[in-house]
Amino acid sequence: MAQAINPERGHWYKRLDLDESFEVVAIDRDDECIEIQYYSGEVEELDQASWDLLDIAPVAPPDNWSGAFGTDNRVELDFQADSLESALNMMDRKNS
Template identity: 40%
Template sequence: MAQWLSELAVGRWFVTDGEPFEIVGIDADSEVVLVQHYDGTLEDFEFDTWVALAARPCAAPEDVSGAFDYDHDDDPQDERSSSSAGRWRDPLDFLDLRDRT
Protein backbone atom coordinates (compact mmCIF):
# COMPACT_ATOMS: atom_id res chain seq x y z
CA MET A 1 0.00 0.00 0.00
CA ALA A 2 1.25 3.47 -0.85
CA GLN A 3 2.38 5.64 2.07
CA TRP A 4 -0.04 8.46 1.18
CA LEU A 5 -2.97 6.03 1.23
CA SER A 6 -2.14 4.88 4.76
CA GLU A 7 -2.41 8.52 5.97
CA LEU A 8 -5.99 8.85 4.74
CA ALA A 9 -8.73 8.39 7.31
CA VAL A 10 -12.20 9.80 7.77
CA GLY A 11 -12.05 12.72 10.20
CA ARG A 12 -8.48 13.75 9.39
CA TRP A 13 -7.82 17.30 8.28
CA PHE A 14 -5.55 18.29 5.39
CA VAL A 15 -4.48 21.55 3.81
CA THR A 16 -3.19 22.61 0.42
CA ASP A 17 -2.35 26.21 -0.45
CA GLY A 18 -5.88 27.25 0.59
CA GLU A 19 -8.19 26.47 3.47
CA PRO A 20 -8.07 23.21 5.43
CA PHE A 21 -10.57 20.48 4.65
CA GLU A 22 -11.71 17.26 6.32
CA ILE A 23 -11.89 13.81 4.81
CA VAL A 24 -15.48 12.65 5.15
CA GLY A 25 -15.33 9.50 3.04
CA ILE A 26 -12.99 7.13 1.24
CA ASP A 27 -14.14 4.69 -1.40
CA ALA A 28 -11.23 2.34 -2.07
CA ASP A 29 -13.18 0.38 -4.71
CA SER A 30 -13.89 3.50 -6.78
CA GLU A 31 -10.56 5.09 -5.75
CA VAL A 32 -12.20 8.32 -4.55
CA VAL A 33 -11.57 10.57 -1.54
CA LEU A 34 -14.54 12.74 -0.46
CA VAL A 35 -13.67 15.93 1.40
CA GLN A 36 -15.67 18.71 3.02
CA HIS A 37 -14.29 22.23 3.04
CA TYR A 38 -14.79 24.53 6.03
CA ASP A 39 -17.67 26.32 4.30
CA GLY A 40 -19.52 23.01 3.86
CA THR A 41 -18.70 22.48 0.19
CA LEU A 42 -18.21 18.83 -0.71
CA GLU A 43 -15.62 17.76 -3.25
CA ASP A 44 -14.30 14.42 -4.37
CA PHE A 45 -10.88 13.54 -5.73
CA GLU A 46 -9.79 10.46 -7.59
CA PHE A 47 -6.69 8.91 -6.06
CA ASP A 48 -4.48 10.17 -8.93
CA THR A 49 -5.75 13.70 -8.41
CA TRP A 50 -5.26 13.40 -4.64
CA VAL A 51 -1.59 12.56 -5.11
CA ALA A 52 -1.13 15.53 -7.47
CA LEU A 53 -2.91 17.76 -4.94
CA ALA A 54 -0.05 17.22 -2.47
CA ALA A 55 -2.31 17.83 0.54
CA ARG A 56 -0.55 17.88 3.90
CA PRO A 57 -2.05 16.72 7.20
CA CYS A 58 -2.95 19.56 9.57
CA ALA A 59 -4.78 20.20 12.81
CA ALA A 60 -8.52 20.76 12.75
CA PRO A 61 -9.61 24.41 13.00
CA GLU A 62 -10.44 25.57 16.53
CA ASP A 63 -14.03 26.29 15.52
CA VAL A 64 -15.27 23.60 13.14
CA SER A 65 -18.84 24.93 13.10
CA GLY A 66 -18.33 26.77 9.80
CA ALA A 67 -19.56 23.84 7.78
CA PHE A 68 -22.71 23.62 9.86
CA ASP A 69 -23.72 27.29 9.45
CA TYR A 70 -24.09 27.47 13.23
CA ASP A 71 -24.81 30.82 14.81
CA HIS A 72 -23.88 31.00 18.49
CA ASP A 73 -26.51 33.72 19.02
CA ASP A 74 -29.24 31.16 18.23
CA ASP A 75 -28.28 28.95 21.18
CA PRO A 76 -29.31 30.39 24.57
CA GLN A 77 -27.17 27.79 26.37
CA ASP A 78 -24.02 28.83 24.49
CA GLU A 79 -21.83 31.01 26.69
CA ARG A 80 -20.58 32.87 23.61
CA SER A 81 -24.06 34.06 22.62
CA SER A 82 -24.60 37.79 22.85
CA SER A 83 -27.51 37.41 25.26
CA SER A 84 -25.35 35.74 27.90
CA ALA A 85 -21.98 37.29 27.13
CA GLY A 86 -20.22 38.49 30.22
CA ARG A 87 -22.86 37.04 32.51
CA TRP A 88 -21.89 34.40 35.05
CA ARG A 89 -24.09 31.34 35.23
CA ASP A 90 -24.51 29.21 38.30
CA PRO A 91 -24.31 25.51 37.33
CA LEU A 92 -26.83 24.70 40.05
CA ASP A 93 -29.48 26.63 38.07
CA PHE A 94 -29.58 23.73 35.61
CA LEU A 95 -30.30 20.98 38.14
CA ASP A 96 -34.06 21.59 38.01
CA LEU A 97 -34.08 21.36 34.22
CA ARG A 98 -32.83 17.79 34.38
CA ASP A 99 -35.78 16.66 36.52
CA ARG A 100 -38.37 18.07 34.10
CA THR A 101 -37.59 15.69 31.24
Template identity: 40%
Template sequence: MAEWLREVSVGDWYESAGERFEIVGVDAKTEIVLVQYYDGALDEYDFDSWAELEARPCAPPEDLRGALDAEREDFGLEERVAASDESSDPVGWLESHGL
Protein backbone atom coordinates (compact mmCIF):
# COMPACT_ATOMS: atom_id res chain seq x y z
CA MET A 1 0.00 0.00 0.00
CA ALA A 2 1.24 3.50 -0.83
CA GLU A 3 2.50 5.41 2.22
CA TRP A 4 0.49 8.55 1.30
CA LEU A 5 -2.69 6.49 1.37
CA ARG A 6 -2.46 6.23 5.17
CA GLU A 7 -2.88 10.02 5.36
CA VAL A 8 -5.96 10.24 3.11
CA SER A 9 -9.37 9.85 4.75
CA VAL A 10 -12.94 10.24 3.59
CA GLY A 11 -14.13 13.73 4.54
CA ASP A 12 -10.70 15.36 4.17
CA TRP A 13 -10.50 18.45 1.97
CA TYR A 14 -7.69 19.05 -0.53
CA GLU A 15 -6.72 21.71 -3.01
CA SER A 16 -4.98 21.37 -6.35
CA ALA A 17 -4.61 23.93 -9.12
CA GLY A 18 -6.83 26.35 -7.18
CA GLU A 19 -9.75 23.91 -6.88
CA ARG A 20 -10.98 22.51 -3.58
CA PHE A 21 -12.40 19.03 -3.30
CA GLU A 22 -13.39 16.52 -0.66
CA ILE A 23 -12.36 12.89 -0.51
CA VAL A 24 -15.62 10.91 -0.70
CA GLY A 25 -14.13 7.44 -1.12
CA VAL A 26 -10.91 5.48 -1.25
CA ASP A 27 -10.88 1.99 -2.71
CA ALA A 28 -7.53 0.31 -2.07
CA LYS A 29 -8.58 -2.81 -3.98
CA THR A 30 -9.22 -0.99 -7.26
CA GLU A 31 -6.67 1.75 -6.40
CA ILE A 32 -9.13 4.61 -6.86
CA VAL A 33 -9.59 7.88 -4.93
CA LEU A 34 -13.08 9.36 -5.35
CA VAL A 35 -13.45 13.13 -4.95
CA GLN A 36 -16.25 15.68 -5.05
CA TYR A 37 -15.47 19.25 -6.01
CA TYR A 38 -17.07 22.20 -4.24
CA ASP A 39 -19.53 22.65 -7.13
CA GLY A 40 -20.75 19.07 -6.73
CA ALA A 41 -18.86 17.52 -9.65
CA LEU A 42 -17.53 14.03 -8.98
CA ASP A 43 -14.23 12.65 -10.21
CA GLU A 44 -11.94 9.73 -9.57
CA TYR A 45 -8.19 9.33 -9.69
CA ASP A 46 -6.19 6.17 -9.87
CA PHE A 47 -3.37 6.08 -7.35
CA ASP A 48 -0.72 7.10 -9.92
CA SER A 49 -2.79 10.12 -11.05
CA TRP A 50 -3.42 11.11 -7.42
CA ALA A 51 0.33 11.19 -6.74
CA GLU A 52 0.86 13.38 -9.84
CA LEU A 53 -1.96 15.70 -8.77
CA GLU A 54 0.15 17.00 -5.86
CA ALA A 55 -3.01 17.80 -3.89
CA ARG A 56 -2.45 19.55 -0.59
CA PRO A 57 -4.70 19.36 2.48
CA CYS A 58 -6.83 22.46 3.05
CA ALA A 59 -9.64 23.65 5.30
CA PRO A 60 -13.19 22.92 4.18
CA PRO A 61 -15.10 25.86 2.72
CA GLU A 62 -17.02 27.95 5.23
CA ASP A 63 -20.17 27.72 3.11
CA LEU A 64 -20.84 24.15 2.01
CA ARG A 65 -23.82 25.04 -0.23
CA GLY A 66 -21.65 24.93 -3.36
CA ALA A 67 -22.53 21.33 -4.11
CA LEU A 68 -26.23 22.10 -3.76
CA ASP A 69 -26.11 24.74 -6.49
CA ALA A 70 -29.12 26.40 -4.87
CA GLU A 71 -29.96 29.76 -3.40
CA ARG A 72 -32.32 30.60 -0.54
CA GLU A 73 -34.94 31.80 -3.03
CA ASP A 74 -34.93 28.36 -4.70
CA PHE A 75 -36.53 26.92 -1.58
CA GLY A 76 -39.36 29.47 -1.51
CA LEU A 77 -38.08 31.00 1.72
CA GLU A 78 -38.54 34.69 2.22
CA GLU A 79 -36.16 36.83 4.17
CA ARG A 80 -36.95 36.88 7.87
CA VAL A 81 -38.67 40.01 9.01
CA ALA A 82 -37.70 41.84 12.16
CA ALA A 83 -38.79 40.05 15.32
CA SER A 84 -42.26 41.01 16.50
CA ASP A 85 -43.52 40.92 20.07
CA GLU A 86 -45.00 37.47 19.43
CA SER A 87 -41.74 35.96 18.21
CA SER A 88 -39.68 37.52 21.00
CA ASP A 89 -41.93 35.93 23.64
CA PRO A 90 -42.96 32.49 22.35
CA VAL A 91 -44.23 31.30 25.76
CA GLY A 92 -46.49 34.33 26.04
CA TRP A 93 -47.78 33.71 22.54
CA LEU A 94 -48.59 30.09 23.36
CA GLU A 95 -50.39 31.10 26.55
CA SER A 96 -52.40 33.82 24.78
CA HIS A 97 -53.56 31.26 22.24
CA GLY A 98 -54.55 28.73 24.89
CA LEU A 99 -51.78 26.33 24.08
Protein backbone atom coordinates (compact mmCIF):
# COMPACT_ATOMS: atom_id res chain seq x y z
CA MET A 1 0.00 0.00 0.00
CA ALA A 2 1.23 3.49 -0.84
CA GLN A 3 2.42 5.85 1.87
CA ALA A 4 0.54 9.07 2.52
CA ILE A 5 3.05 11.70 1.41
CA ASN A 6 1.84 15.20 0.74
CA PRO A 7 3.20 16.75 -2.45
CA GLU A 8 5.33 19.87 -2.04
CA ARG A 9 6.27 22.07 -4.98
CA GLY A 10 10.00 22.02 -5.66
CA HIS A 11 10.55 18.74 -3.82
CA TRP A 12 11.86 15.58 -5.43
CA TYR A 13 10.37 12.10 -5.06
CA LYS A 14 11.08 8.66 -6.49
CA ARG A 15 8.41 6.42 -7.96
CA LEU A 16 9.41 3.05 -6.57
CA ASP A 17 7.39 1.13 -9.17
CA LEU A 18 9.20 2.84 -12.08
CA ASP A 19 12.50 3.56 -10.31
CA GLU A 20 12.28 7.14 -11.64
CA SER A 21 12.80 10.46 -9.87
CA PHE A 22 10.55 13.46 -10.41
CA GLU A 23 9.96 16.95 -9.09
CA VAL A 24 6.60 18.44 -8.17
CA VAL A 25 6.49 21.54 -10.37
CA ALA A 26 2.95 22.81 -9.68
CA ILE A 27 0.08 22.19 -7.31
CA ASP A 28 -3.46 23.47 -7.82
CA ARG A 29 -5.17 22.82 -4.52
CA ASP A 30 -8.54 24.10 -5.77
CA ASP A 31 -8.64 21.57 -8.63
CA GLU A 32 -6.66 18.97 -6.65
CA CYS A 33 -4.19 18.74 -9.52
CA ILE A 34 -0.48 17.99 -9.15
CA GLU A 35 1.96 18.47 -12.02
CA ILE A 36 5.17 16.49 -11.88
CA GLN A 37 8.20 16.45 -14.13
CA TYR A 38 10.42 13.42 -14.39
CA TYR A 39 14.19 13.81 -14.57
CA SER A 40 13.96 12.75 -18.22
CA GLY A 41 11.80 15.82 -18.95
CA GLU A 42 8.42 14.11 -19.26
CA VAL A 43 5.58 16.02 -17.57
CA GLU A 44 2.59 14.32 -16.00
CA GLU A 45 -0.53 15.73 -14.37
CA LEU A 46 -2.15 13.79 -11.55
CA ASP A 47 -5.27 14.29 -9.51
CA GLN A 48 -5.01 13.97 -5.74
CA ALA A 49 -6.49 10.45 -5.75
CA SER A 50 -3.87 9.25 -8.25
CA TRP A 51 -1.08 10.89 -6.22
CA ASP A 52 -2.29 9.11 -3.10
CA LEU A 53 -1.97 5.74 -4.89
CA LEU A 54 1.65 6.27 -5.95
CA ASP A 55 4.33 4.22 -4.21
CA ILE A 56 6.85 7.03 -3.69
CA ALA A 57 9.61 8.14 -1.37
CA PRO A 58 11.16 11.59 -0.90
CA VAL A 59 14.66 11.87 -2.39
CA ALA A 60 17.34 14.52 -2.65
CA PRO A 61 17.45 16.51 -5.89
CA PRO A 62 19.85 15.02 -8.44
CA ASP A 63 23.33 16.52 -8.65
CA ASN A 64 22.56 17.73 -12.16
CA TRP A 65 19.02 18.95 -11.54
CA SER A 66 18.66 20.30 -15.09
CA GLY A 67 18.53 16.70 -16.33
CA ALA A 68 17.57 16.25 -19.95
CA PHE A 69 17.04 19.96 -20.49
CA GLY A 70 20.74 20.74 -20.79
CA THR A 71 20.19 24.05 -19.05
CA ASP A 72 21.70 25.54 -15.98
CA ASN A 73 19.80 28.50 -14.54
CA ARG A 74 22.46 29.35 -11.99
CA VAL A 75 23.74 32.89 -12.16
CA GLU A 76 27.34 33.61 -11.29
CA LEU A 77 27.88 37.01 -9.77
CA ASP A 78 31.17 38.81 -10.14
CA PHE A 79 30.60 41.17 -7.21
CA GLN A 80 29.97 41.04 -3.49
CA ALA A 81 27.14 42.77 -1.69
CA ASP A 82 26.62 43.43 1.97
CA SER A 83 22.84 42.88 1.87
CA LEU A 84 20.15 41.36 -0.31
CA GLU A 85 18.88 44.80 -1.26
CA SER A 86 22.30 46.00 -2.39
CA ALA A 87 22.79 42.79 -4.39
CA LEU A 88 19.45 43.29 -6.14
CA ASN A 89 20.32 46.90 -6.87
CA MET A 90 23.68 45.84 -8.35
CA MET A 91 21.96 43.26 -10.55
CA ASP A 92 19.42 45.83 -11.73
CA ARG A 93 22.20 48.22 -12.69
CA LYS A 94 24.12 45.45 -14.43
CA ASN A 95 21.08 44.36 -16.47
CA SER A 96 20.07 47.85 -17.58
